[in-house]
Amino acid sequence: MTSADSADSALVASGELRIGWAARAMPVLTALGERFAAERPFGGLRIAACLHVTAETAVLMGTLKAGGAEIALAASNPLSTQDDVAEALRDYGVVVHAQAGVTMDAYYRHIHQALDIGPDIVLDDGCDLVNILHTERTELLETVSGGCEETTTGIIRLRQMAAEKALRFPVVAVNDTRTKRMFDNRYGTGQSTMDGIMRATNTLLAGKTVVVAGFGYCGRGVAERARGLGARVVVTEIDPVKALDASLQGYDVRSMAAAARAGDVFVTVTGNRDVIRGEHLAEMKDGAILANAGHFDVEIDVRALDDLAHAVHRGVRPNTDEYVLADGRRLLLLAEGRLVNLTAAEGHPAAVMDMSFSAQVLSVAWLVRERARLEPGVYDVPGEVDVEVARLKLAAAGIEMDELTPDQEEYLHSWRLGS
């Protein structure tokens, strides 16, 4: 039985509802779909993609298909596959090799099946597909013009391949653009982190002291939202320039040792380990809430918390564990120290994926246009793509900008030349 045989109209309907919901928050991708339907920049191209099979990815697939591409999609992680979305995509004419919860054998077989399309372009999320292409399916390399990679981890692998001259085509690193960083790190993480804390604890934030460890883009976003919810915000940092900036923005900058005694809620978002350690936990107030918004679950030293605790009550609230210390104080760990915005809330809204997937399709269009001149290697997203994504996002929101007059163009030009 092939995947296509399993069509189920209820599943299709459910998937379409999900995709429709995602699409309404993805106006940039939708606008690109309309443009591509007219211009057909991907006419005659075959694309093999290895991505999370979710409603947002389905909108991406629709945009590429509208532009003329023939697509085969495998899952980049079997746990994230939404079977109804997969079914709706099949119904729409995308070949999908994915099912929730399959074995690792089936996972790799699906990638092979997606590659069977004989791709001109590949889209990857973690570098597994590109890796298989360069090792087990080298017969297909000849016709591949280029690819896109979503993740930091994938980019690291690709750069190593490039350094060893093993990479055989150009790949655009779409994980980091100005617009994505803005949407994702600052505003996306900022809102979803506070959202996760509210869903987990239903605590009133007005008048609380929220300690934000780390004042990078994400930390800044969290601090802004915590302040916006009425909290006093304390920032901890190790970088003097960031610490100074936080102070000038009116935040109370302290060492974690000092902040530990003051905080009602703690959010780590540093990218480092052991930011909240036993020595800090020992000083905290009864009822302090501990949350992590950094990528890995190493920022709060959970082992130290376990050592300090005389009793642990799991699930006193959804995603909330209570650790009772010897003196009766209770500390509340959210989401076991894992990403609170993904675990206790829903992570990035579709609006965020709209920005990164739009950068992805525009990068594909750029690859197709430029493929004749591009050497194998890892490429940043071209600056024009970022500008185009921002421009479309503004247009979708009905926001008007100014245009330079010819006099102004000349003035700026002469100034940059230093007259």
Added chain:
Amino acid sequence: MTSADSADSALVASGELRIGWAARAMPVLTALGERFAAERPFGGLRIAACLHVTAETAVLMGTLKAGGAEIALAASNPLSTQDDVAEALRDYGVVVHAQAGVTMDAYYRHIHQALDIGPDIVLDDGCDLVNILHTERTELLETVSGGCEETTTGIIRLRQMAAEKALRFPVVAVNDTRTKRMFDNRYGTGQSTMDGIMRATNTLLAGKTVVVAGFGYCGRGVAERARGLGARVVVTEIDPVKALDASLQGYDVRSMAAAARAGDVFVTVTGNRDVIRGEHLAEMKDGAILANAGHFDVEIDVRALDDLAHAVHRGVRPNTDEYVLADGRRLLLLAEGRLVNLTAAEGHPAAVMDMSFSAQVLSVAWLVRERARLEPGVYDVPGEVDVEVARLKLAAAGIEMDELTPDQEEYLHSWRLGS
């Protein structure tokens, strides 16, 4: 079989966990419990209460019991009864006549059973217990010293009784104090409304236009939180003084006719009906989100929305229905136009109930102290109670204030005299 017979240790444990969670966010009530345990102001008193049987109410019961009261509790609404909490209360020695989902007959029987205690003091939430007392159980009236009533509806009924000289004892209207209004209307409703919108839609609020209809205490709270989450806020009002205040606070004040075209999210919180009408719905942007945070579900004209819609998709997200207009635009109604903060989020955090229940126990203590001199009638919460609640809340949060020096006392005194 008596209630006590039904003890179930698993149910008790579950209830205790809930009550413990609530108690940690109720430091004022907890502090009062400690004080009353020493002072025993309710020693020898019998209290009959008709309240929602929830974890927060259980903390209130504990505080009264610590002060020496003997208590019988009935539910003020069978739908809100938490059976595990009821069981834990019984285990703690409170007589509870309540069970989730009982018939109206059983509901009224439970109130009668609670009255059987022969109360000195009554606590009511909606005036049903007081009403039964004055009609069917008049033999008990003799010994009743006074009562408290939680709700606006109950107060209206009591005032009518007082006007008709039917009310036989003093009742404190605990539904409206400065501290409760501050906690509840401004900060509680503000946060929980935005929380409800995020849970229902997972929409990114940064950069969105949020229209807040009504700039009373609740509307002010919603506007502050929407702005704090990065939204541009438009306010509509009918009262020129409130409109002017909103404008001076930097909000964009418009008519709803003008706001309808601009908004991405609409929140009604006026206390009036038909604030968003067909003429407004017809002008809205595709994807506009409609939420109500006013008490009754009359603020958004849902019938007009039904009339405009060519199709309705229920549950496109939790608590979210999609109405598709003739021209394809989609409007999203949250919680069917009912209170979005209660339906899509969890309503008031325990911290809010801490303030109103603390006002309640202090009002009871005041009634007990003053009962000899009080005439039957409806009384406001004494100003000293409000000040005491605020003082205890600050102490619980470790916040220090200044005290007037004797010179300052004298200066203020002389100034007020105008000498």
Added chain:
Amino acid sequence: MTSADSADSALVASGELRIGWAARAMPVLTALGERFAAERPFGGLRIAACLHVTAETAVLMGTLKAGGAEIALAASNPLSTQDDVAEALRDYGVVVHAQAGVTMDAYYRHIHQALDIGPDIVLDDGCDLVNILHTERTELLETVSGGCEETTTGIIRLRQMAAEKALRFPVVAVNDTRTKRMFDNRYGTGQSTMDGIMRATNTLLAGKTVVVAGFGYCGRGVAERARGLGARVVVTEIDPVKALDASLQGYDVRSMAAAARAGDVFVTVTGNRDVIRGEHLAEMKDGAILANAGHFDVEIDVRALDDLAHAVHRGVRPNTDEYVLADGRRLLLLAEGRLVNLTAAEGHPAAVMDMSFSAQVLSVAWLVRERARLEPGVYDVPGEVDVEVARLKLAAAGIEMDELTPDQEEYLHSWRLGS
């Protein structure tokens, strides 16, 4: 020599420029002038006024004159008289008895001369004119229909007169309306206080700790503006409810003893004396700035500061004195502890006077309409006047509001009835 003889065209031109500048920030008064020019509500009335002879007052005089009044104006304080404005007013047809810097004898003579008009209505600012009328010019009392009083001090005197049954006509206390309090206390004082501190010290406020003593309307305004300029704000209070509100708004509430060590800038705005005392001054950081925004210069204990100082350098900046303590720390006192917003900046913008003077002319119109039924006594500004001022202010700013539909009127009405 009559006033008219002294006309000086240069003085008139200068005065007209000033009046024109004030008028542009007084759109409500201007709109009322246009309405009154059509309706002539003061046709045939004689008004005697005793007010500061400034550009803003001149706009008020123009509005009354447009409505048909014949006016005689004396100064309520010879120091505040702007001679060019007086001259321009004379040129415009208002009889003005005022000159900058005259003796107290001349001051009182001017009031008598203004009264010579034989007033139907009197406008007073400090109660001197009304006092003379009731003591030395009782022959004029017969025809006086009513009056307005601007100041708190005047109101106190009037209430004493009323209590002693000495007051012979109705007087509206125009010093306190919702719109004036909003404009004046919260937004006016808030901005002008921070403005005064910047003009005096040119200090960068971002990242500074500003301690605001007192969280009434004025203190709230100062705290909002300090935060808005990037400062961390610490609030001190003696009232638990206000302290709690400040805390819930995200401010750091402390005792002055604790705040003294943390602050870079201190602003007192309590209405009480000795808010910053020797014990606080002794703890402050080198370079701390001390400013008062309360009405009287008693809030900072300047005598204690003098006692602590080993040297004082006057005028190290405009309106800034430096006090050097024994250990070398330097404290900077602004405006000698007097109102910093009036002394170091320019006090209330004309926009503020627009609100209070508009309330005044509308109160006069109300007096005229209602005089037949009004008993002698002190009256609050009628609520309708406040609403009208706000409505006109919104209209002048081009801000649209909603109007209640008949259904909504009925709904509110029935709700209030509690049916």
Added chain:
Amino acid sequence: MTSADSADSALVASGELRIGWAARAMPVLTALGERFAAERPFGGLRIAACLHVTAETAVLMGTLKAGGAEIALAASNPLSTQDDVAEALRDYGVVVHAQAGVTMDAYYRHIHQALDIGPDIVLDDGCDLVNILHTERTELLETVSGGCEETTTGIIRLRQMAAEKALRFPVVAVNDTRTKRMFDNRYGTGQSTMDGIMRATNTLLAGKTVVVAGFGYCGRGVAERARGLGARVVVTEIDPVKALDASLQGYDVRSMAAAARAGDVFVTVTGNRDVIRGEHLAEMKDGAILANAGHFDVEIDVRALDDLAHAVHRGVRPNTDEYVLADGRRLLLLAEGRLVNLTAAEGHPAAVMDMSFSAQVLSVAWLVRERARLEPGVYDVPGEVDVEVARLKLAAAGIEMDELTPDQEEYLHSWRLGS
């Protein structure tokens, strides 16, 4: 008569007061002075400086002298020389060749006199001293180890010299560091621009619509402060990414054509010309205020304003000219379209100069340490200098940071390696 002969003790005292005032807002430079007094890094070095002879520069001179330098100072602009400061510096042992208001001949002679010291290091502000050194005083070049240049204009000239291989020693471009940009552009310009508008107009900003043209660092600072003063802020931009960021920060982004009709106050801060043109001026509201915070006075098209106006009233307020259009509307141009923060307020507070002068002395120390290995050319301020300035600024403000533990160092290191 030599400069030294003109000593005047009153002048010295006045200068010392000014310098003392500046020093108190320059804690970083002061801390460096203390460090250098111990380490003597400039022992035996001669420095020729050509800088504005102001109190802030005097603090810089003190820091260098504390470190062991022998200094000769000439003015970089005769108009900015503060004669009392010059005199106080002479009294302190710095050779100063500067006098307010001298001729251009004297100006250049002073630079020559400063060069007579035979410098090891030169400090320049506009490149005049370096230019003379390379053309008329080449005999001194041999012993010059390096220099610093303050201005953008100077840097452009130096880069041209470097490109032509004419530059004979290394020069650090101290005009642009992260800490300076933060202090200067965002917080300094933000505050001082709004300060200038308030001093010029005394207008109440709460409730006003402020249009900020340009959302670079300066524009962001102005927008934040305008919002913080209670204004609604409209942003105009030509760069989609900046426009999107402004929108996500909750600002209302529009074209200038649309903003022109809405604004009460306009601030240009784009670095471009003709940002507000005749077509925009023609649409503005009566009473609109026009201010420029960009470097050159080309951003508001003042000629177009002149053409539109039927009458111009200069100086209706300090630094405020009123342009009356044909239909009676009045537009108010501040500071003739020149930098409003410098003209109507006082420009950068000393706190800002503390950051750039501290970067300068640390750059000199770096030059001295590294001179053996540095080639002639223009160098950026080393990253370590920026970090050091921020660290000292935090220490001066009593702000504590965290330090990385060895485990954290290793974790970051391994992560960066991608292993």
